[in-house]
Amino acid sequence: MEHVKVPGACGTFLQAAAARPPGCRFLLRLHDRNIMPDTHQIGGITLHLSSADTTAGEWIGQTDVLRQLLACWLVVDDRDLPLTPRIVGTPGTGKTTLAVSGARCREQDLYIYQCTADTRPEDLLITPVLAENGRIAYHASPLVTAMIRGGVCVLDEGNRMSEKSWASLAPLLDHRRYVESIVAGITIPAHRDFRCAVTMNDDESTFEIPDYILSRLQPTLTPGHPSRDDEMAILQYHLPFADEQILELTVDFLQQSHSLNLDFSTRDGINLLRFALKRLAQQSDHPVSRDRAWREALEKCLGEDALDLESLAERRRRSLGGSAVPMGLGDFFFRPDDPLHPDLDDGAREDEEDFYEEEEDDFDEEDSF
Numbered sequence: 001m002e003h004v005k006v007p008g009a010c011g012t013f014l015q016a017a018a019a020r021p022p023g024c025r026f027l028l029r030l031h032d033r034n035i036m037p038d039t040h041q042i043g044g045i046t047l048h049l050s051s052a053d054t055t056a057g058e059w060i061g062q063t064d065v066l067r068q069l070l071a072c073w074l075v076v077d078d079r080d081l082p083l084t085p086r087i088v089g090t091p092g093t094g095k096t097t098l099a100v101s102g103a104r105c106r107e108q109d110l111y112i113y114q115c116t117a118d119t120r121p122e123d124l125l126i127t128p129v130l131a132e133n134g135r136i137a138y139h140a141s142p143l144v145t146a147m148i149r150g151g152v153c154v155l156d157e158g159n160r161m162s163e164k165s166w167a168s169l170a171p172l173l174d175h176r177r178y179v180e181s182i183v184a185g186i187t188i189p190a191h192r193d194f195r196c197a198v199t200m201n202d203d204e205s206t207f208e209i210p211d212y213i214l215s216r217l218q219p220t221l222t223p224g225h226p227s228r229d230d231e232m233a234i235l236q237y238h239l240p241f242a243d244e245q246i247l248e249l250t251v252d253f254l255q256q257s258h259s260l261n262l263d264f265s266t267r268d269g270i271n272l273l274r275f276a277l278k279r280l281a282q283q284s285d286h287p288v289s290r291d292r293a294w295r296e297a298l299e300k301c302l303g304e305d306a307l308d309l310e311s312l313a314e315r316r317r318r319s320l321g322g323s324a325v326p327m328g329l330g331d332f333f334f335r336p337d338d339p340l341h342p343d344l345d346d347g348a349r350e351d352e353e354d355f356y357e358e359e360e361d362d363f364d365e366e367d368s369f
């Protein structure tokens with residue numbers, strides 16, 4: 001069985017993370033890597049390799065989802081293969097951070113490929129570049145570099161990429177574990193230690209990934225919104241210079257937003273806090289109140305709607321209700337809020353009845369004048 005940090009050890013890693021300067025553990029590894037050759041010969045072609053990513057990725061809280069990711073990348077027998085999971089969720093919920101942190105837990109080099117609608121198959125694999133001497137130099141993408149060096153590649157925002165580009169990865173993502181570069185005319189097998197994960201946003205500006213690719217990207221991991229304590233720890237980690245009260249204000253806001261199913265994320269909290277702290281620092285000669293700076297930051301970062309989450313949630317609920325598709329026979333004969341609607345839930349029916357009773361009372365009162 002492969003020797004890899006077991007999930008329990010990774011938990012220790014997470015606790016120890018706060019005690020050491022961000023990224024110091026990785027600098028050692030990356031220093032080792034610096035003495036690694038930056039070219040690789042294959043099929044008579046010299047490939048120029050990409051550099052590894054050095055950002056620190058500390059995953060705080062939600063240890064289950066990190067363990068699930070690490071399990072995907074385990075190999076439990078010589079005949080076993082690692083899985084390539086897709087990490088799915090709304091923007092700013094930590095999908096990329098989770099994947100980066102998984103790579104750090106395994107102490108492997110990390111390569112991130114940012115997928116876009118313009119990504120062509122050759123961009124994903126090998127790009128020919130005109131060198132100074134007029135010859136063609138072949139540059140390996142972060143993905144191919146990870147395959148050669150035995151690193152981890154995160155295909156970030158994978159569903160921004162078209163089907164054509166995904167097609168070139170089909171053999172890599174199944175038992176074949178290789179890619180074929182048409183431009184360089186070579187087949188590149190993946191190193192045994194190569195691991196991959198794909199992050200995806202569930203917004204509308206993305207492509208539909210074909211089923212034959214989705215079936216190679218399993219399982220689906222979904223980091224959710226963090227608990228109150230975890231969210232506080234995340235904000236403290238990113239903004240250790242922020243005072244307790246302004247952190248509390250932000251965590252209260254984020255937790256209320258999560259409970260109302262609104263899309264404001266931890267990243268939104270980090271950004272608004274940064275702006276509020278900068279505004280407070282800027283006006284040290286005539287100090288503005290903390291609350292005023294925080295509310296201003298909230299409005300400027302997240303818009304006026306964010307000032308009143310309850311109303312925003314109510315408006316969302318109404319607009320979603322308005323666009324709902326009729327599902328049952330009753331929908332053809334009754335309005336959704338009609339008390340005679342057979343599918344109206346009891347709570348709504350009671351509300352409706354209370355409303356009519358109140359209206360009747362009002363009429364009675366009016367009648368009595």
Ligand SMILES: Nc1ncnc2c1ncn2[C@@H]1O[C@H](COP(=O)(O)OP(=O)(O)OP(=O)(O)O)[C@@H](O)[C@H]1O
Pocket residue numbers: 058059060061062089090091092093094095096097098199200201226234238266267270
């Ligand atoms: N559990 C967590 N631990 C540490 N940091 C976190 C966590 N969750 C979110 N963050 C922080 O929140 C910010 C947003 O995270 P990240 O960029 O990973 O989100 P994302 O889901 O990949 O967003 P997008 O869909 O826009 O790419 C980052 O600064 C990240 O460090």
Ligand SMILES: [Mg+2]
Pocket residue numbers: 095096097156157199
């Ligand atoms: Mg991301």
